[in-house]
Amino acid sequence: MDHESKLREFSPGEREIMEATYKALSKHGYGNLTIQRIADEFKNSKALLYYHYDGKDELLVDFLEYVLHQFLATLPRGEQSPRTELETLIDALLPETLDEEPYRVQLAMFELRVNAPHDADCRDQYLDVDTELKKLLKDILVRGVEAGEFEDVDPDIESELLLSLLTGTRARRLTVYDPDESIHTLRQAIQTHIDRISVNEK
Known part of the structure; x- marks a missing residue:
């Protein structure tokens, strides 16, 4: 894909x-x-x-697409098992701690997202971000079900749920956690959900 x-x-x-x-x-x-x-x-x-x-907001809309492009380019493409790919994606989106530099950039992207209801271009770009990530999640889930790694879940519903979990967790990190503060418990909650839908955890 x-x-x-x-x-x-x-x-x-x-x-x-x-x-x-x-x-x-x-x-x-x-x-x-x-x-x-x-x-x-x-x-x-x-x-x-x-x-x-x-202005900066106009430029940051393009920057958001660039960051997404760079991020997707670093992800494995079928070289690992679907479950491992899903966990790799979560590691990439939600590292347990952040250095100051990536924290500042992630915070800027979060602040740009907050502007989306008032900026049509920004809204459209975040719709593209969500669409690409949901496609990626759905693809992993479909292959995982076919490989017998995941239960027979509905990939559309499950990818929507995972996207919301990941987006919400990133927002919580940026609003209530310090950059170097561990988000282990937040990641553990997502991991518990993955365990629930994984065949080998039953």
């Missing part, structure tokens, strides 16, 4: 802008981020950046 089929390819220049955005976010966070601070991290012509983007 091609998880990136609906994601556009970024040009080398666009990728450089996205990397500059990552650096600026990791230094300044969402609240103090400006186009100028992104431009300060951009090694090429700053005029190119200002030509494409008028």
